[in-house]
Amino acid sequence: MTTTLTLEPEFLNSLNSENTRLSYQNDIKGFMEFANVTNLTGTSRDDILRWKEHLMMVGGRDGEPSAPYTVARKLSSLKAYFSFLAEHRNHPNPFTDIKAPTRVVKNERQILDVQEIEEMISQTSSSQSAPLHAALIATNFYAVLRLNEFLKARIEDFYREKNLYFLKVRTKGNKFQIKEIPYPAVERILAYLEWMKSQGRDMNPKNYLFRPSRNNHQGEINIDKALNPRTVNKLLKKYSLASGIMKNISSHSGRASAITNYLNLTELENNVADIYGAKMLAGHSKISTTEIYDKKRRDIMNKGKLTHLYKKIG
Numbered sequence: 001m002t003t004t005l006t007l008e009p010e011f012l013n014s015l016n017s018e019n020t021r022l023s024y025q026n027d028i029k030g031f032m033e034f035a036n037v038t039n040l041t042g043t044s045r046d047d048i049l050r051w052k053e054h055l056m057m058v059g060g061r062d063g064e065p066s067a068p069y070t071v072a073r074k075l076s077s078l079k080a081y082f083s084f085l086a087e088h089r090n091h092p093n094p095f096t097d098i099k100a101p102t103r104v105v106k107n108e109r110q111i112l113d114v115q116e117i118e119e120m121i122s123q124t125s126s127s128q129s130a131p132l133h134a135a136l137i138a139t140n141f142y143a144v145l146r147l148n149e150f151l152k153a154r155i156e157d158f159y160r161e162k163n164l165y166f167l168k169v170r171t172k173g174n175k176f177q178i179k180e181i182p183y184p185a186v187e188r189i190l191a192y193l194e195w196m197k198s199q200g201r202d203m204n205p206k207n208y209l210f211r212p213s214r215n216n217h218q219g220e221i222n223i224d225k226a227l228n229p230r231t232v233n234k235l236l237k238k239y240s241l242a243s244g245i246m247k248n249i250s251s252h253s254g255r256a257s258a259i260t261n262y263l264n265l266t267e268l269e270n271n272v273a274d275i276y277g278a279k280m281l282a283g284h285s286k287i288s289t290t291e292i293y294d295k296k297r298r299d300i301m302n303k304g305k306l307t308h309l310y311k312k313i314g
Helices: 008-014 018-035 045-058 068-089 114-127 130-142 147-151 183-198 230-242 250-269 275-282 288-304 305-313
Strands: 159-161 164-171 176-182
Touching: 008 068, 008 275, 018 045, 068 130, 068 305, 114 130, 114 230, 130 147, 130 183, 130 230, 130 250, 147 176, 176 183, 230 250, 250 275, 250 288, 275 288
Parallel strands: none
Antiparallel strands: 159 164, 164 176
16 A cells, blocks of 8 residues: 655654655655554554564565664654654554664774774875865764764854864754864864865855865855765765775764764773763763663673683683
8 A cells, every 4th residue: 555644844844854854754654554554543552563573573675674773763753753743733642661672883893993083084185175074084983973963064053162162063853952072073173164264165154064175066166055975975985995994984983983982081091981971972861872882892892802811821
């Protein structure tokens, strides 16, 4: 059955990007087609549980199980919409005590340490747009931000307060947050902004912070548009390969790397990882989400320890 889906405009407007809106629509449409319904009226808790079981058993490609992260995302989309309907339209919310599978944090192959990040940045020096590329890599891997958050930021959103720098970003749920930007990213962003001025670019505070150095289709320089996320991901793959980093790198690796490196550095300084601080920086609503990153980090650190101990006594 083909389902024509029209979500509440007020709900769609609360989502901060067209890609997010499309993703929510596809997820909710998928549920409706599975349940063989044309609207969500009368949806029961059992309907959602059956869909969850379907996704976990045969809901992936070629009848394979969907990945836990995919199941969690689809359930999250449906839950968010039912929560909106319950709050704004007095619609019954059937999402009672339905838990999503544990989301798996990006595996260790995708996490970069500080040395690897700096090696990637060093590879940008031969590019005509080196300051832009260096700033993008540094912001992606040092600041605890999602790609879409810093690509949508304006020049005026990046500011200094005493000796610290901050970026005002629009986060999930269409909310604004102030994020502290660490020094390794700050110095690259400042160098990039100086380079932009030297290129005669329009530095109006309302312009996007990160902009293309040229328009491949029109050849124009003074253009004001946000960088395409695909462009950034291509750059990350290019410079990771140039650095000899044989990992599956994408913009999604950035947040995981920033959180993991923060935990490692605080543990190095204080002999204990600052999980609560990482939670606040990441904007996680639950400490258990941050603890998943810490567990993955410790799993990486513990690899080879048993072999090493036996070699010492051998």
